[in-house]
Amino acid sequence: MNMAEVLRETRETGDFxxxxxxxxxxxxxxxxxxxxxxDLIFRLPRKDSNLGNPLLPAIHGGVIGGFMEVSAAIYLMxxxxxxxxxxxxDFSLDYLRAGLDRETYAECQLTRQGNRVANVTITAWQKSRxxxxxxxxxxxxxxx
Amino acid sequence: xxxxxxxxxxxxxxxxxxxxxxxxxxxxxxxVDASSGQLTLQLPYSEKIIGNPETGVIHGGAITTxxxxxxxxxxxxxxxxxELCPTLDLRxxxxxxxxxxxxxxxxxxxxxMTRNIAFTRCEAYQDNGEVIATxxxxxxxxxxxxxxxxxxDMITGARQ
Numbered sequence: 499m500n501m502a503e504v505l506r507e508t509r510e511t512g513d514f515x516x517x518x519x520x521x522x523x524x525x526x527x528x529x530x531x532x533x534x535x536x537d538l539i540f541r542l543p544r545k546d547s548n549l550g551n552p553l554l555p556a557i558h559g560g561v562i563g564g565f566m567e568v569s570a571a572i573y574l575m576x577x578x579x580x581x582x583x584x585x586x587x588d589f590s591l592d593y594l595r596a597g598l599d600r601e602t603y604a605e606c607q608l609t610r611q612g613n614r615v616a617n618v619t620i621t622a623w624q625k626s627r628x629x630x631x632x633x634x635x636x637x638x639x640x641x642x
Numbered sequence: 643x644x645x646x647x648x649x650x651x652x653x654x655x656x657x658x659x660x661x662x663x664x665x666x667x668x669x670x671x672x673x674v675d676a677s678s679g680q681l682t683l684q685l686p687y688s689e690k691i692i693g694n695p696e697t698g699v700i701h702g703g704a705i706t707t708x709x710x711x712x713x714x715x716x717x718x719x720x721x722x723x724x725e726l727c728p729t730l731d732l733r734x735x736x737x738x739x740x741x742x743x744x745x746x747x748x749x750x751x752x753x754x755m756t757r758n759i760a761f762t763r764c765e766a767y768q769d770n771g772e773v774i775a776t777x778x779x780x781x782x783x784x785x786x787x788x789x790x791x792x793x794x795d796m797i798t799g800a801r802q
Contacts, residue, residue: 501696522692523701549664550711551726553793558665559729560710564703568693586702589734596728 505575517572524568527561531572538576540569540604549599557597563589566604566620566634573606574616574638584616584638591634600624602631614640651799652676652719656683659715659724659797666711669704674747681716682749683708687742698742702775705746705766706734709777712748713762717781720752720760724794727760727781734777744768748777758783 501520508517514531518524527548530541542548542557542565550558567589574584602624610617615637622632653676660666660673660683669691675682685708693701710732717727740746750764764777786794794800 520695521701522690522695523703526690527703547664547668550666551728552662552664553726553789558663558707558710559714559732560703560707561665563706563710563732563734564701567703567706568701571693585739586736588736589702589706590731591706591733592731593729 509576514572521568521572523564524572527564527568529565529568531569538569538573538606540565540572540606542602542604544600551596554596555599557599557602559593559597562593562597562602562622562632563591563634565602566591566622566632567636569604570606570618570620570634570636571638574608574618574640577608578640584640587615587637587639589634589636591632593632595629595631597622597631598624603627609635616640647722649675649677652678652681654799655718655724655797656681656715658799659718660711663711665707669707671708671711675749676719679716679720679752680749681712681719681751682747683712683715685746685748687744687746692742694739697739699739700742700746702734702736705736705740705748705775706732706777708746708748709734709750709764709766709775710779712750713764713777713779714781716750716752716762716764717760718797720755723786724789724797725783725786726789727783730759730780730782732777732779734775736775738772738774740766740774741768746774750777756783 691704754761766775
């Protein structure tokens, strides 16, 4: 099954397993995704190998960034008609709280959709949605 | 008398530090070069971190982790004692995709160290030297007392 077929199936069934399986890095960090109506919630279950700071312990900041990047790319793929992988141009990430060794969530928002570029805002949280652990924005180049 | 802190000592300190970071071990990050205020780490190519299965290009997230780790560890090459410095923010520009099958290097340097903040810059590149991504970061200096002495001594290799 190629990427286009995987995406089409995901859109129809709402089952993200085949899509996530086709992106090795998503499986590597253990990313999960669920659809609620039109909304997508991304989930990163706790995982020893994702840890950075061993003292707290806390999730590696890079993994939190990677989690938010994959989330934004999948979110964008699902909101487009195209079946190509959006290419990330830049990524700006603010760490607001330590990401503790527990399940992490993320949601995305398409802030601006241009002809060739999309701006996506990503928020990640753990205990409470009102207490974000990180916010980020990313630009993606869209293949036409 | 204090020990002379050579580049070898700095490299060993960084090596001991990244050994404590599960994700850095999982990715197989290694120290390539360390000197005063500068650090180079290497990320080996691996199929498990591919982002685009159609091209085999590794995911930006793995590059972000490489650059975050390098930028966060370059503090060790600039401070006498070990201080854990949490990341405040990172800005990553992806210039071009990493060529599959080859390791990625990241070289970070301290641009400015103040009492409270460390400003870093980092470049990721491959064997032909062409830059694939750059990263500007700021890190908070929360002070060495925030880290237990036993952990600091383990990193610096201080005699007990």
